[in-house]
Amino acid sequence: MPVRQREKPFGLPRPETPHGEIVVNEERCKGCGFxxxxxxxxxxxxxxxxxxxxxxxxxxxxAALCVNCGFCRMICPEFAIYTxxxxxxxxx
Amino acid sequence: MxxxxxxxxxxxxxxxxxFACCEGALAAGCRFAAGYPITPSTEVVERFARRAPLIEGAxxxxxxxxxxASIALQGAVWAGKKAMTVTSGPGFSLMMEHIxxxxxxxxxxxxxxxxxxxxxxxxxxLPGQADMMQARWGSHGDYEIIALCPNSPQxxxxxxxxxxxxxxxxxVPVMFMMDESVGHxxxxxxxxxxxxxxxxxxxxxxxxxxxxxxFKPGADMVPDMFKAGDGHRLxxxxxxxxxxxxxxxxxxxxxxxxxxxVNKIRxxxxxxxxYEEIDVEDADVVVLAYGITSRLAIDAVxxxxxxxxxxxxxxxxxxxxxxxxRIEELAAxxxxxxxxxxxxxxxxxxxxxxxxxxxxxxxxxHGGGAVHRVEDIAEKIVEAYRCRS
Amino acid sequence: xxxxxxxxxxxxxxxxxxxxxxxxxxxxFMRMDRMPHIWCPTCGIGVSVNCFAKALEKCQVPLDExxxxxGIGCTGRVAGYVKVDSxxxxxGRAIPFATGLKLGNPKLKVVVFSGDGDLVAIGGxxxxxxxxxxxDLTVICINNFNYAMTGGQLAPTTPEGSILTTSPFGSxxxxxxxxxxxxxxxxxxxxxxxxxxxxxxxxAMVEAIKKPGFTFIxxxxxxxxxxxxxxxxxxxxxxxxxxxxxxDIRNGASTKDVDIRLNEKIVxxxxxxxxxxxxxxxxxxxxxxxxxxxxxxYEG
Numbered sequence: 001m002p003v004r005q006r007e008k009p010f011g012l013p014r015p016e017t018p019h020g021e022i023v024v025n026e027e028r029c030k031g032c033g034f035x036x037x038x039x040x041x042x043x044x045x046x047x048x049x050x051x052x053x054x055x056x057x058x059x060x061x062x063a064a065l066c067v068n069c070g071f072c073r074m075i076c077p078e079f080a081i082y083t084x085x086x087x088x089x090x091x092x
Numbered sequence: 093m094x095x096x097x098x099x100x101x102x103x104x105x106x107x108x109x110x111f112a113c114c115e116g117a118l119a120a121g122c123r124f125a126a127g128y129p130i131t132p133s134t135e136v137v138e139r140f141a142r143r144a145p146l147i148e149g150a151x152x153x154x155x156x157x158x159x160x161a162s163i164a165l166q167g168a169v170w171a172g173k174k175a176m177t178v179t180s181g182p183g184f185s186l187m188m189e190h191i192x193x194x195x196x197x198x199x200x201x202x203x204x205x206x207x208x209x210x211x212x213x214x215x216x217x218l219p220g221q222a223d224m225m226q227a228r229w230g231s232h233g234d235y236e237i238i239a240l241c242p243n244s245p246q247x248x249x250x251x252x253x254x255x256x257x258x259x260x261x262x263x264v265p266v267m268f269m270m271d272e273s274v275g276h277x278x279x280x281x282x283x284x285x286x287x288x289x290x291x292x293x294x295x296x297x298x299x300x301x302x303x304x305x306x307f308k309p310g311a312d313m314v315p316d317m318f319k320a321g322d323g324h325r326l327x328x329x330x331x332x333x334x335x336x337x338x339x340x341x342x343x344x345x346x347x348x349x350x351x352x353x354v355n356k357i358r359x360x361x362x363x364x365x366x367y368e369e370i371d372v373e374d375a376d377v378v379v380l381a382y383g384i385t386s387r388l389a390i391d392a393v394x395x396x397x398x399x400x401x402x403x404x405x406x407x408x409x410x411x412x413x414x415x416x417x418r419i420e421e422l423a424a425x426x427x428x429x430x431x432x433x434x435x436x437x438x439x440x441x442x443x444x445x446x447x448x449x450x451x452x453x454x455x456x457x458h459g460g461g462a463v464h465r466v467e468d469i470a471e472k473i474v475e476a477y478r479c480r481s
Numbered sequence: 482x483x484x485x486x487x488x489x490x491x492x493x494x495x496x497x498x499x500x501x502x503x504x505x506x507x508x509x510f511m512r513m514d515r516m517p518h519i520w521c522p523t524c525g526i527g528v529s530v531n532c533f534a535k536a537l538e539k540c541q542v543p544l545d546e547x548x549x550x551x552g553i554g555c556t557g558r559v560a561g562y563v564k565v566d567s568x569x570x571x572x573g574r575a576i577p578f579a580t581g582l583k584l585g586n587p588k589l590k591v592v593v594f595s596g597d598g599d600l601v602a603i604g605g606x607x608x609x610x611x612x613x614x615x616x617d618l619t620v621i622c623i624n625n626f627n628y629a630m631t632g633g634q635l636a637p638t639t640p641e642g643s644i645l646t647t648s649p650f651g652s653x654x655x656x657x658x659x660x661x662x663x664x665x666x667x668x669x670x671x672x673x674x675x676x677x678x679x680x681x682x683x684x685a686m687v688e689a690i691k692k693p694g695f696t697f698i699x700x701x702x703x704x705x706x707x708x709x710x711x712x713x714x715x716x717x718x719x720x721x722x723x724x725x726x727x728x729d730i731r732n733g734a735s736t737k738d739v740d741i742r743l744n745e746k747i748v749x750x751x752x753x754x755x756x757x758x759x760x761x762x763x764x765x766x767x768x769x770x771x772x773x774x775x776x777x778x779y780e781g
Contacts, residue, residue: 025505030522033718038677055522074535074679077520077527079507091506124585126577145768148777151584156610160577163570167550167581170568171589171781175581193571320566320582321589323545327512327561329569338515339561339569 020068020083020092022060028080031055035072035081041065044072068092093293095119095253097286098147105281109274110135112245112281113204116252117176118143119283120291122202123150124168124175126161128183131216132272133206136178149173158183162190166199170328172319174256174294178204180272181214184223184230192231193330194265195353198307198315200294202255204268206275207383207434209460219272220460221383221434225441227267228412234350236357238364239267239412241382245279251409257292258364262356263314269411271434273384273463301325307349308335313356361413368407371397375404377476378422379456380443381432382408384463389432392469399470401477411439416446423447428476432456432469452479510534510544512564519558523717525676525702526556526623530563532679533594533621536686547590550579552599554630555704556623559594573603576611579618587617587761587781590690597624598636601657605637612666612695614760619689619696622659625704633707640743644711658740663697664753670696671736671753675724676703676717678749685751694759701747712743 022043029051035058036044043066047059058081060066066083070092073082084091099118107115114136117125125144127137137152144150155161158179165175179187184205194201207223209215227239238258242248252268259266297304297316301324309315318324331339332346357364370390372378377396381389386407396403406422408415419442422429428451431440440455447453456472458464511530520526537547544565551560553572560567566589570578575593583591593600600608600622611618627645628634634647637657644651663671670692672685682700689696703709703720714720724747731739732750739748758766765778 023503023505028517030517032523032716034523034528034721037718037721071679073506074531074683075528075677076531077524078517079505079511079527079531082505082507124581126581145772145776149779149781151764151779153580153584155577155580156606159574160580160607160610163574164577164581164584166570167568167578167583168585169581170566171582171585173585175585189571190574319586320548320568321546321586325544325565327567327569329561330571331569338512 018068018085020066021086022063022066022072022081022083024058025080026051026057027053028078029055029057030078031057032077034075034077038075039072040069041067093291095286095289095291096121099150100283100286100289102283102285105283106278107245107281108135108276108278109242109245109248109270110206110276111139112248113252113268113270113275114139114143115281115283116249117202117256118147118150119249119286119289120174120253120256122174122176122256123147124165124173125152126155126164126168126175126177127152128155128158128161128179130158130180130183132208132275133178133180133204135275136204136206158186159190162187162203163193165201166190166194166197169199169201170320174200174260176202176204178206180206180208180216181210181220181223182212184226188230191237191265192233192235195231195235195237196330197328198263198353199265200259200263200317202252202259202266202268204270207269207271215461217272218461219384219434219463221271221385222438222460224269224411224433224435224438227269234354236354237265237267237412238262238357238410239269241269241408241411242274243383243386243407244274245277245281248274249281249283253289253291257290260292260294261314262360263317264357267412269383271383305335306337307333309352312360313352357413362417364410364413365415365418366409367415367418368409370405370407372404372406372422374402375427376402376480377404377428377430377473379403379405379430379432379469379473380408380439381405382411382439385432385434388464388466389469391466392432392473395466395470396473399474401473403473408439414439414442414446419443419446420448423451426480427451428480429453430456430469430472430476432464432472434458434460434463452476454479507531507534510564511562515562518562520555521706523703523705524555525625525700525717526559528676528679529621529623529682529700529702530559532683533686535683536690539683539687540690542590542690546588547592548582550575550582550591550593552595552604554596554599554628555625556594556596557599557630573599574607575599576604576607576618576620580611580616583617584761585781587779591618592690593618593620595620595622596629597622597626597638597659598628601659601662602637609666612663612668612697615667615669615694615757617693617695617759617761619686620698621686622697622699623702624659624699625702625708627704627708629704629707633711640741642743643708645708656741658736659699660739660752661736664736667695667757668697668753669694669755669757672697672751673699673701673739673749675701675728675749677721677724678728681749688751688754693762694757
């Protein structure tokens, strides 16, 4: 279900909720779980599969809820995950 | 290239060795000095502190200890300046780790050690020459440095310039080993005009960022240098590193890097050696000395000659790398060797080693605190002469 | 969702690895040919490096004019991974090296990134004197409460009662309160954040980098392999959850009151933000006054 914004009065344009595409470099991931824990919309879950080093990387469970906030990118100590806005290419 | 006239105090001066050393550094283009007060070297930086504000681009900072001083100067070198620090025995001991860092990262810089009586606090205001081995072996690991010994304030001026030039040429820390007597004696020092002083500029790379490898040696085993802020964005580390400067902990990289650091000086040693010979050709005994002791030794030589002994003197100017070949030659010619130094045996062991058992080598040692008595050196010359026959 | 399975290796050239949808925003800033880095899973150092990169972007510091200096230790490895002029110096002496670098070329922006033991134990003297002199440096101290690289020994920042290899029965030493230390020594900007407070950390770094003078940021980071494990606490995620529940943001709090005790709430925030002339400003002003026209202000 998309994140809803409160409608503004007097017909002003409804603010567009940003959306992000998530890119995970699974091989860099060391399974710390920071991104899964701290995503504000719980977009990520810990995958059942392993990467080559034996860690469980994150997996996108609710792609539509990603708002490109970039918290996962900032909190990942391995530089293994980032998001980008598909239309503008912006990476927070 | 010629010296920058802004730092050259052309003229005839009556100053002490410490001041002359500072003037030499300024003439050589040194624009950063970090120091910590320690007798008898303090005057070098006191002079620098007085001169620096009036020379554009020069800065002096008194750091909180010798450890800070010996690494702050390396920071300034990597910012693009020529830099030095000054100290004496106890401070020199503290600086050892950073001398190793300078050798490992190939940072060109000058460490001035105005030697005093040791060990430990020792004799702060009296001469000694007991740091000579420490200059060579003080830091841990395999590395090579260059060490020079002046024997007068004039030489303190001239040879400080040489020290800076050698450090830039070989990208190596150079130890300028004075002693308290030379540091505190006042004599005439003639400083020539700037256009008569040759200085070696730093060999910065001409390659663009991306192509330049900071630790890839040139034909002379010395890599070109860079400085922070030039856009190269390179890494410098004290860990064993490859050509890119990246730490690489493997025996192969150790061999590639450290063997070159050592060979850089060892294989270029014949070009670096410098000594002065007086009456050595026909001599049966040769007195070796450096620094203040050489001024006594020359009198001892004259005294012995009057007694009929054919004596000569070899004054070491560059002590490290040690002039092995010349000592071997002298020993092979059957000349007895007398090492006169203000310690209980340091460079003596090098002389003994290089004589390879072919000639007697005696030590005219003295614990320091005062210079040798001429008679004591003369006595040793006589003894050496007798050993020979 | 798209998943990358191949690491895009950036070459040595600073211009390679330009951001494109396929590349991580950090690819341009890090030496990707040295990845993966040596920090443990759930270690907080990587998080701070992210924040640092973001802060540099926000301040618009040209990366060619930035120099990062670090000492020895886990945090000391940061210098080796960032693609700027970086210097990995000796243990405890990052600050004097950075002092020489900054004074040698005042146009450089010099940031010291080092660990707690490196900066305030062996490097304590240099830390105090550089703060006193107000040398224009930004010092980022990642405090993991122990000497991690060498296996987890007691550090001057270790909370009393902690079990570490050189305090196997629990430490009985009173630790340093780093913000208090920095403030007493004369730092002009002092802040403490944790690995969880990434936006606060980033903004603190922006403020510290922009502010002239000796600016200090302490970042409490989990050390899962050693500190957390020795205290039987869990891993870095457990510690971050703990920070979430137990950190009190008190901007402007008195640094005397922000010491850290085992299992007690911690105070984070921006504690000090004052104005003082920097070392070079004082030097130039003083010499201009004393020497008049004979003195040309030092610019490097």
